Amino acid sequence: MAVMTYREALNQALSEEMERDPDVFLMGEEVAEYDGAYKVSKGLLDQFGADRVVDSPISELGFTGLGVGAAMAGLRPVIEFMTFNFAFLAIDQVINSAAKMYYMSAGQFPMPIVFRGPTGAALQLSAQHSQACETYYTHAPGCKVVTPGTPADAKGLLKAAIRDDDPVAFMEGELLYNLKGEVPDDDDFVIPLGVADLKREGSDISIITHGKMIHMALQAAAKLEKEGIQADVLDLRTIRPLDVDAILDTVAKTNRVVYVEEGWPYAGTGAQIVSLIQEEAFDHLDAPVLRVTQADVPMPYAKNLEALAKPSVDRVLDACNRVLYR
Amino acid sequence: MAETKTRNKNGGAKNGKKDAGAAILKKHGIEEKLALDLLRQMLLYRRFEEKAEEAYAIGKIGGFCHLHIGQEAGAAGCIKPLREDDYVITAYREHTQAIAKGMAPNAVMAELHGRVGGPSRGKGGSMHLYGADVRFMGGHGIVGGQVPLAAGIAWKIKYKKEDSVVVCFMGDAAVNQGGFHEALNMAAIWKLPAIFVVENNEYGMGTAFSRVSATPVVERSLSYGIPASSVNGQDVLETYAAFRDLAEEVRQGGGPRFVDLQTYRFRGHSMSDPVSGTYRPTEEVEERKQKHDPITLLRDTLFDAGLLDQEGLEAMDLEARRIAGEAADYADQSPVPDPEELYNHVWAQENHGRLFFDGRERGH
Numbered sequence: 001m002a003v004m005t006y007r008e009a010l011n012q013a014l015s016e017e018m019e020r021d022p023d024v025f026l027m028g029e030e031v032a033e034y035d036g037a038y039k040v041s042k043g044l045l046d047q048f049g050a051d052r053v054v055d056s057p058i059s060e061l062g063f064t065g066l067g068v069g070a071a072m073a074g075l076r077p078v079i080e081f082m083t084f085n086f087a088f089l090a091i092d093q094v095i096n097s098a099a100k101m102y103y104m105s106a107g108q109f110p111m112p113i114v115f116r117g118p119t120g121a122a123l124q125l126s127a128q129h130s131q132a133c134e135t136y137y138t139h140a141p142g143c144k145v146v147t148p149g150t151p152a153d154a155k156g157l158l159k160a161a162i163r164d165d166d167p168v169a170f171m172e173g174e175l176l177y178n179l180k181g182e183v184p185d186d187d188d189f190v191i192p193l194g195v196a197d198l199k200r201e202g203s204d205i206s207i208i209t210h211g212k213m214i215h216m217a218l219q220a221a222a223k224l225e226k227e228g229i230q231a232d233v234l235d236l237r238t239i240r241p242l243d244v245d246a247i248l249d250t251v252a253k254t255n256r257v258v259y260v261e262e263g264w265p266y267a268g269t270g271a272q273i274v275s276l277i278q279e280e281a282f283d284h285l286d287a288p289v290l291r292v293t294q295a296d297v298p299m300p301y302a303k304n305l306e307a308l309a310k311p312s313v314d315r316v317l318d319a320c321n322r323v324l325y326r
Numbered sequence: 327m328a329e330t331k332t333r334n335k336n337g338g339a340k341n342g343k344k345d346a347g348a349a350i351l352k353k354h355g356i357e358e359k360l361a362l363d364l365l366r367q368m369l370l371y372r373r374f375e376e377k378a379e380e381a382y383a384i385g386k387i388g389g390f391c392h393l394h395i396g397q398e399a400g401a402a403g404c405i406k407p408l409r410e411d412d413y414v415i416t417a418y419r420e421h422t423q424a425i426a427k428g429m430a431p432n433a434v435m436a437e438l439h440g441r442v443g444g445p446s447r448g449k450g451g452s453m454h455l456y457g458a459d460v461r462f463m464g465g466h467g468i469v470g471g472q473v474p475l476a477a478g479i480a481w482k483i484k485y486k487k488e489d490s491v492v493v494c495f496m497g498d499a500a501v502n503q504g505g506f507h508e509a510l511n512m513a514a515i516w517k518l519p520a521i522f523v524v525e526n527n528e529y530g531m532g533t534a535f536s537r538v539s540a541t542p543v544v545e546r547s548l549s550y551g552i553p554a555s556s557v558n559g560q561d562v563l564e565t566y567a568a569f570r571d572l573a574e575e576v577r578q579g580g581g582p583r584f585v586d587l588q589t590y591r592f593r594g595h596s597m598s599d600p601v602s603g604t605y606r607p608t609e610e611v612e613e614r615k616q617k618h619d620p621i622t623l624l625r626d627t628l629f630d631a632g633l634l635d636q637e638g639l640e641a642m643d644l645e646a647r648r649i650a651g652e653a654a655d656y657a658d659q660s661p662v663p664d665p666e667e668l669y670n671h672v673w674a675q676e677n678h679g680r681l682f683f684d685g686r687e688r689g690h
Binding site: 063067164194195240241 | 413415449450456457458463473475478479482504507508509511671672673674675678679682683685
C-alpha cells in the first residue's frame, strides 16, 4: 500500500492505462501544458507527448463530440471536463451520440469513452459552479456513472472505466483531490464497475450514499456510535451499474435506511434508490426511507446560506434519528 | 417520368452537340464509363427514394422520412470519388448516401421499414443508418451533431497516421449551430483530414437560409482559415471532379476543406411536410425541377456526347427500378424484430450490478 492523494491516484490510473493501451488519449481544457486545472494530468504531457495529451479550445460540445467520433473510429478517448458544470454545453453529445450509438447501430459501434472531471460543490463558487451532476447522466440508458470517494476507489474505478466498452461519466469530487488514502501498489489494481463497498459495518441503520458524501456519512456514523448506534455505511461507488444486491443486503440487515446525496432531491439518485427499496425490500423496512440532499434551491454564494443549502452531518444525524424513531 | 423523356425521340447526338458533350466530360477529367455509372447511380437513388415514398404513403414506413430526391448528385458526386477506406458521416437525409458508400439497397430499405434485415435490425430507422463495414458512420438526427463526430473520426486517422479522409455532410441549417463552429475550429488547428460539405438546398425545413443567416454558407469556414468552394451540386460531373480533387488535397495533408454544395430538394423537408407553400412557391420548385434536375442534366450531356441513347437510358432505368423494387420486396419480407431485441445493444459490456431499472422481464 502506498499513501497518496485522490489527485495522484487518478494521475496514476491515467498514466498506467495510457501506457497499457496506445489507443487511450486525454483531451480537455488545460490538460497538457497547464498540467490540468486540478493538476490531475500533471506530467502526462512529458510522458506521452502532445498527440496523446491534448489541450482543447474551450469548446465543450465540440471536443466531446470529437471524442465520440474518435471512439466510433476505434480509439478510447478520455475527455476531461474542467468541471461537470461546463459539461451541460456538451450533454447533447454525451446523451444523443455516445449513450445511444451502440443501440442505434445495433452493436456496430461500441463507445469506449470516459468523460471525467469534478462534480459537486466546492466552497463559495455559487450557483453555476456548484452542482452535483450525476443524475443527468444516470437518467440515460447507455451511459454508466461512476463516483469514487477515496483515492483507492478513484484509481481502481478509473482504470475500469477506461477499459469499459461503454461510455462512462466518471465524476470526481472537487473537494477530494487533496484527500490522502492508501492505494494498493499493484499496477493492475482495477475495481470492477457495479460493486458497492461497505465503508463501515453496523447493524442498526444503513446510510447509503455515493461520492464525496461518504465522508459525511462516516462522520455521522462515528457520532451515532458514541450514542450506541451502529451504522452500515454503504458506498455505491457506481450509480449505473448499481449494486442492487449490496443495497438489499444492508436493508435486510438494518431495516432502516437514510440516503445521502449532494444533489437536488427531485428525481435524484436517492429517489431511485428509495423506489427500488420499496419495490424490492418493502417487507424489510421498519421505517420510511429518508433522504438528505442539497436544499431544493440553486447554490447561493453567501457563506451562511451555502452552509444551509448543503447536506450536513447534522442533517444526516437528524434523518437517522427520525428513521430510528429516537 | 421526366428523367427518361428525351428532347428528341431517338436520343443520341445531334449536330455539333456531340463535341460539346464530350468536352464537358474532358473538362472534368471523367471517363465515359464513369459518367454512365454516375447516371446509373443517380437513377437508382431516385427510384429507391420513390419506393420509400410509396411505402411511407401506405404506412409501411413510419416516423420521419427525409428524401434526397433532387439532391442525388450530392450522393454520387461526393462519395463515388472516395476510397473504400474513407469515411462518410452525415445527417438524417442519408438513404442514398448510405447506398453510395456501399450499403446494400435491400438492407437500407429494410431499416426504413423497421425490420431485422436492416443494418440496425430495425432499431435505427430512416435517420440512423450505419454501415461499419463500409465506413458509413451514420445517420445522425440532431442538426449539426455529426460535425464534431467527423472531427473525431478525422482525429483517429491522424492519430493512427493513416491516409483516409472523412467526408461530413450537413444541411445548410447546420452552419448556424455552435457545434459546427467548434468542430471547424478544431479541424483547422489540428489540420484534420476532413471535408465538410454543406448540402445547401436553401431551406432549413421551412425557413429560408437567407432569413436566418447573416452571411452566405460559403463564407462560414473563413474565420477558421479553412479553404472553401462553391460547387454546383446539381451537376454531378462538376461535383465528382471537385471531390476527387479535394479528397486528394486532404489526403496529402492539406488540412480540412469546406464545400458549399448548391442543391435543391424537390420534396418536402420530410414526408410529413409540404413540398411548397408558405415558405417557398410552387413555381420555384417546378422551375428547379425543370431546369436543375441532376439526372436530366447528366442525361442530356450524355445524349449530346453520343454516349447514351433512349434505349440505353430506358434499360438503365429499368434496372434501377428493378433494384428498388427488389429492396421494397426484401423489406416487406424481412421479419419485424423479436421482442428481446428491445434490450439488445443498450450496453456493450455487462458489469457486476444492475443496468436496467424498468423491472420488466427482458426475455433472455
